[in-house]
Amino acid sequence: MRREDKITAEMQEKLKEKIIAIEVPRERRIFAYIKTEALKESIKFLKDIGFKHLSTITGVDVEDGIELIYHLALDGSIELSLRLKVQKDDPRVPTITDIIPGAVLYEREVHEMFGVNFEGHPDLSPLILPEEWPRNIYPLRKKHTLEHLKNLIFKKEDGE
């Protein structure tokens, strides 16, 4: 049995119906799609079986929500992408910084770029965007095209 299959079997046994889908597209890659409420439980479980390294958190604007993908690595080798979906209006998810402290900047990045609220995060102040950046404008969301963002900023600057 491959290591990847063993991990997926273990996950399925532990998280059961909280897993919506799981696949192994190639060697050393796993994509798992879980229910939103199972985030902390899954991260805790994965950390216990060796996924201690969080590579990053990716946000993706999909039509009916925002997907968060937690990329976790086992001994630097197997990269597991744990995916969950949050609502577009008022997206919120608990922070995982209490389980993996290394997530602190990645959560802030997603917070700024997609407007996802990480509940319980110690500090969600601006990290990347300027202080004067308009509130509630999350630049990596699809509805904000470059033209839209440009207009927005120049309008403010010209005082129109």
Next chain:
Amino acid sequence: MSYGSMIKVPFGPQHPALKEPEHFLFEIDGDIIVNVKPRIGYNHRGIEKAFERRTYIQNIYLAERICGICSDAHTTCYTQAIEELLDVEVPPRARYIRVIVAELERIHSHSLWLGIAAHEIGFDTLFMHLWRDREAVMDVLELVSGNRVHYAMNTIGGVRREIASEIIPKIIGSLDFLEKRTKYYMKVLRSEQTVLKRTVDIGVLKPEDAVELCAVGPTLRASGVKNDVRRDDPYAAYDEIPFNIVTDDGCDVFSRILVRCGEILESINMIRYALDHMPSGMLRVRVPMAVKPGEAVSRVEAPRGELIHYVKSNGSTRPERYKVRSPTLANIPALCKMLIGQHVADIPIILAGIDPCFACMDRLVFVDVKTNKKKALDFESFRKIVRKQRELL
């Protein structure tokens, strides 16, 4: 210790110790750092958004320009991701050439860093010597690719240039020179009091903290954790080339110096082996313009550590979403940990210790902060502002 005695010291975005703009706010008690808050984003160019607007071919050039030091690592990571989506097998010779260029890049990047580290501790003679010798590897890179910074070697499906047999003796000659010099520098660094006094037991990062805070690359390996994407998640031809992972148990800045020196020597051996065992054959395969829907996670061991790209395609000629996480961002939480409890005078060398590359780290959105004004970086809007200012005059 009362909070009243605490002083806040802003460090950057413009500071002599930082070669790129970034801001750190230090809270100090006397001379000791109590807390540090990073504020990144001063090099933010909106590259992730820009990826979504360009075709897969155009994006090779965009990926190359994420960073000027590890440009090859970014294109390797990008092309690998797209190749995985396209289900394309890269020809063996191209995989070897990718390793050779990547390792040359690692040598140049680590030599550059060693020079900067020497400069940060005020040892400018060493800095000048290191950078003079670094020219040897820069010449090799220029010989191989025609360029010193953006090598433009990678393309989707392979590499763009051959390493001709005529230039191999020249490469070997330069490698011999670099090996001799690196060994000499290692001897100097180990015995030189200036270096030891400024780096031993400075900026300590314990192994358990390094793992907890998700540190990567030489920063992690200098804390004794044997972790390297080239071995753990092999790509290009790394599964066929023998090499050692260099680690050190010192957990301080000096260990980071030793690890990088050791990695230069390893890279030299890897290039020798790759040149010796390079299979013959094609350099690239043709690939279609449009990419079928799917997603891929691609990882590369850049000179500064694990680099990860995520791509989601939608069947068109442009990606739906492209995400880049460069190693410097991964090392910032560890850096903040290292700084706490240290002296203000050691800030520059500890900061330099992770080999920060802020251009890499700040890539997402499209605004630049200069003179507290937001400027969109397109030519037309820029001209509009210039005209307006001229009218005002």
